[in-house]
Amino acid sequence: MLIAQYLLSEFEAQAPVTRKFLERLPEDKLTWKPHPRSMTAGQLAYHLALVPGGVVQGAQKDQIPPPDFQFFPQPATVQEVLDAFDQSIATVREVLPGFDDAAMNATWRIVAGDQEIAAMPRVAFLRNIMLNHWYQHRGQFCVYLRLLDIPVPSSWGPSADERSVLQPEPQPA
Template sequence: MHTNSPKLNLTAELDIELAATRRVLERVPFEQADYKPHPKSMSLGQLATHVVNLLAFKTLFLTYDSRDFLDPTAPKPGPTPTSKEELLARFEEYSAALREALAASDDEQLTHEFRLHRGEHTITQRPKAAAIRIMGLNHSIHHRGQLTVYLRLLDVPVPGLYGPSADEK
């Protein structure tokens, strides 16, 4: 593979983002899982679970050509974890499955279209590599950022993600 390989680029980016995500998840105070900074916000437990479940969504982009949100037989994430240990175990399981699916793919497969839809309504349709980056990685990074705000509001030291955090200086 050449250095402009979408697979190599995604793999390198995934390794960095998974390590950063794990550092944040390790700090989630599950005893405060019901905490919400605002009535419209997800709870801390829901948000942390969503960040982990998005890993399965990225795997889906690699494994299938489409996902219909109205399909009752489509793969669904497991039940909401009840502890940090369960959350981290699911993170490890889903991370391993994602890495395995990416390793089994090739650059040509990553150019195939992936369609995310609700019945006949297309939500997004783009090459798999772009779907993984935009709907997968970027989406996960967005929610991980929200999770770090929850940690800050709960006075939990925030880990550094792309350098030291204010708590690590």
């Protein structure tokens, strides 16, 4: 299996899980945040929606400038987040299969002026940022839901609120 196809298969398995989390955010909680230095729930949800598509677009280049971590847009509605997520998913499905194994193993860089900030194989960038970074923020969003007393969806296993698809229903005695 090609490297890109392997990453895409994992992505396809995780995209519906992430969508379940995003769909749980109530419209009236978009501006809520757990701490003054935290992102709002809407900003974090929007970031979760945008990460995969934005990362795969950045991976199309051999180098990019450092991202601007100072600005996280505030969505006006949950539908705006879900629309951004759908577009992000479509971008990954369109772009990722275009990378052959040579491109995946080629060095990808973050460069600020003449200074190289990071260099790694493109596959490492996609694994670490498109997927691992995405999962980390999904976990963070899980905590937001818990603090808002919103039922947390299951992901790899059951949550305290929901059974896993891998967990059988209890049988009546």
